[in-house]
Amino acid sequence: MSSVERSEARAPLFADLPPVIMLCLFWLATIVVVAVFADLFAPAHYTTQDLLARFRPPVFLGGDWDHVLGTDHLGRDILSRIIYALRTSILIAVLGTLIGAIGGTLAGLAAGRLRGPVDLSVMMLTDVQTALPSLFIALTFLAFFGNNIFLFIILVSLEGWERYARLARGQVISEQSADYIKAVEALGAGPGRVVFRHLLPNIAASLVVQATLNFPGTILLETSLSFLGLGIQPPGTSLGLMLGEGRGYLLNAWWIAVLPGIVIFLTTLAMSLFGDWLRDRLDPTVERD
C-alpha cells in the first residue's frame, strides 16, 4: 500500500454504514448490554424451577406474559436462561478470542522477528493446528483431562490462533525491511522497542479484523462442545447446552431448542457480516477462513 492509500484508510471509518451493517452492530451491542446487565434484564434466575409450569409455550404461540419465551422441561423461564447463557457464551468467546489473539500474535511476532528455529517451531505448530481442527484437539484434551473451566477456555482460544500467527509473521517480515523500521534501528532502538512501539501498531488493524472474522468460529466451538455435552456443564448454562437439552423435546416443545439456536445464529451472522465489511474497509490482505 502506498503512503497515499494508507492515509486515506484513516479517513472516518464509520462514515457510510450500510443499513445491514448498522443492524448487525445494533444486535451485537444489544446482546453485549443484555449479557453484562443480565441481572437487570432477566425476569428470573436461570435455575429457578417451577414444575407446575413446565413446557409453557412462548407468548407468540399462545403462552402468557409471565414467561415471554416459554418454559422448559423443568419449568425454568427460557428468556432468563437465554440471557444468562448469552453472558456465559459471550464471556467465554471474548476471553478465548483475547487469549488466542494475544498468543497467536506473540508467536507470529517471535517467528517473524527471530526467524531460525523459533520460526520453524511456530510453523510446525501452525501445521498441526491446520491438520487437526480445534474441535478435535479440544475433544482429545477433554477426554483425557476431563472438564475444567480453565482448560475449556484455553481450548476455545485455540480456534484460529494460527491465523493471527501467520498474519503477524507475514506482516512483520514484510514491514521489517521498510525504511522507517531501519531508520529507527539506526537510531539505536532495541528490538523490544522496534517490535512493540513500531511494528505492532502498524499491523494492529489487520489483527483486529482477523479477530472479528474469527469470533463466530470461537462462539461456535464453545456452543458445539456444550451442545455435545462436553462443554459447560449444568448447573451452568450456555446457549449450546440449552440446544442440547432441548433436543429431546422437539416434538412438543420445540422452542426450548430453537430459541437459543436463533440467538446463536443471529450473533454469528451479525459478526460475520460485520467482519467481512470491516475487512473490505480496512485491509483486504487478511485471510478468509
Add this chain to the structure above:
Amino acid sequence: MTMATLKAIGFRALRSVVTLLLCVTLVFVVLRTAGDPVDQLLPAETPPSVLEEYRIAWGLDRPLYVQYWSFVSRAMTGDFGKSFASNLPVLDVVLETMPRTLLLGFSALLLASLIGLSLGILGAVRRGTGIDRVAMGVAVLGYSMPIFFLGIVLILLFALQLRLLPSSGASSLLHLILPTVTLALPLAGRIARFARTATLEVMGRQFIRTAHAKGAGRLRVLLQHALPNAMVPLLMFYGIEIGLILSGAVVVETIFAWPGLGRLLVSSVSMRDLPLVQGVILTITLVIVLSNLFVDILHALLDPKVSLARTLGGAG
C-alpha cells in the same frame, strides 16, 4: 514432470510426515500428562497382574524416549489397544465405522459443490446485480448458520412436522438425506463465496479478455477457459475444507444418530474410552493430512507456476 516439481512434492510429503509425527506426539504428550497410561487405557476391572504385564509391554518402566518410540511404532502399525466399551480392537472398530462417515462426507461434498459452485459462478457472472446479491446473501446465511441449529430445524420441519424423512439411524438411503443436507449447506455457502472470488479473478485475467475480444461467446469462454483455470485454486480450497467437513460431521452424526466416526468420537469421549479416542483422533488426523498432501501434489502437477517456496509455505 520437472525436477523442480519432484523436489517440491518430495518436500511436501516430508512436511506431511513431520506433521503426522507431531500430532502423534501431541497425543502421546496428552496421554502421559493426564496420568498413568496403563490406568488410562485399560478398563478399571483389570487385575493388577495384567496391568503389570501391560506396563512392561508398553515399556513404562523404561525411559521416556523408549516409551515414545514404542507408542509411535504401535500407532504406525495400527495397534491402538482395545476399546473399553466393546473390548474389540480399536482398529477394527474404526475401520468398521469409517466408511459410513466417508459416505456422508462425500455426499455432502457433492451436494455442496453442486449448490455452491452454481451460486458462486452465477454470482460472478452476474456480478453486482440483484442475482449476485441474493446468491451471496444465501451463501452468507449458509456459512454463518451453526450446524447443530440447522440440523435441529431440519429435523423439526422434515421429520417431525412434515413426517417426510427419518431423523436418526442409517438403515436406508432416506436416512442419508437430512444429515447430508445439514452437512452440505454451510459448506455450500463457503464454496459459493470462494467460487465467486476465484471466478472473478480468473475472468479478469488478460487471456480471457483476449478470448472475448476474438468474439468467443460468453458461455464458451466460461467453460473452456475460465473454469479450468479456476479449478486449481478451488482444489486448494477443498483441501482446507476437509478439516471443517470432518468437524461438522462430528456434530451432524451426533444429531442424527448416524453411526459414523464422529458419533463414535463423541461417545467415546463422554465415556472416557480412551483407547478409542486415541484411535479415532489419529485416524482423522491421518485422513486430513493425507488429503491435504494429495491436494497439494495435485496442485503442483497441474499448476506449472508452483514453486518450492510456495509449497513449503502453504497450508497443512
Add this chain to the structure above:
Amino acid sequence: MSEPLLKVTGLARSYEMHRGLFGHGSTVRAVDDVSFSVAPGETLGIVGESGSGKSTTGRVVLGLEPPSAGEVLFEGKPLPPMGSLEWRRLRTRMQMIFQDPLGALDRRLPVATQVREPLDIHNIGTRIERDERAGELLSSVGLSRSIGARYPHELSGGQRQRVVLARALITRPALLVCDEPVSALDVSIQAQVVNLLCDLQADLGIAMLFISHDLRVVRQVSHRIAVMYLGRIVEEGEADDLFADPVHPYTRALVAAAPVPGRKPSERAMLQGEPPNPANRPSGCAFHPRCAMAVDRCRSDVPALASLGNGRRAACHLAGQPIAAVPPGAAAAQQEIFAK
C-alpha cells in the same frame, strides 16, 4: 594536525550473488579499497553514479553494514559489532539521513514524537526536557513548533526532510551521513535544505559525509569532494579546486555535465558508453571503456590513488599530463568536451 573524526582505511564491501542451485555464486565488490578521512566540523562530499558504491560506503562507515575488509576508526576507536549495546549507544554520536523522508518516518506517530524518539531510546533527560528539546530542534531546522503535532503524510517533502534532520541532530552527533538527502525534492526546496545543512554545520560544528550523484549540490555543501567510480575513489580534493581543475577524465566529464547558468543544456557533454555495473567490472582501470583518453596500460593496470600535491589525489595513469600528450583521435573528443 588534530586527530581526524573519521578515518577509513582500505575499506571494501562485497556481496554474494546466488544464481540458484546449479549456477555459481558470484561476488560483487560494491566498495573496493576506499580510504579517506574526515576532520571534525568538515564536510566530505562523495559523488558518483548509481553503482559507484557511494551509498554502501556511507552505510559501512556508520556501522549499518559490516566491511568485508579494511577498517573504520571513529573518534579514534574501531566500530563496535553491529547491533550490540555499544553500537546502539554510538548512534548518539553518528547519524544518517536518507533520500526518502516519508519512508523514514513512522506514518502512525506525530512528528514531534519521532523527533523526540532518540532521546527516549537513549534515556536522555526528563520527559519535559525531551519535549522541549524536540521543539528546539524543530525551530532550528526552520519549522514552527506547531508542526510537531502533525503526521508525516500531512507535510511536504521539504518539511519531512527537515523533520528527519531534526531527529538525526537531537542527540548532537559528531558525524552526519547524508545519503542523497535532496534528490527527491523540488529544485527550489533543494536549495533551502542545502542551505540549512550549511547553517547547521556552522552552528553545531558537525562533520558531514554528503553523498549524492549531483556534483553541483555536493559542491555547495562540501569542503572536500571524493569522486567514486565502481567502488573506488578516482579523485579527491578541495571542492572549488576540484571543480575548477578536474584531473581524472571521469571527474572532467561530470564537471562538464553539471548545469551552469548561462550555458545551454543541449551543449552539455554526455558520458559515453554503458553506466557502470559492479557485477561486470572491466579489467584494469574500471573507467577505461568510457574514457576518451584510454591507452593500453589502462586496460591492464588498476591505477592507484596517488597524491598530486595541494591536497589533491587522483587514480589515473595519465594524471598530471598535459593534454598534448594524449594520443590522436582522443584529442578531438577532448576538444569537444571542453569547447562547450
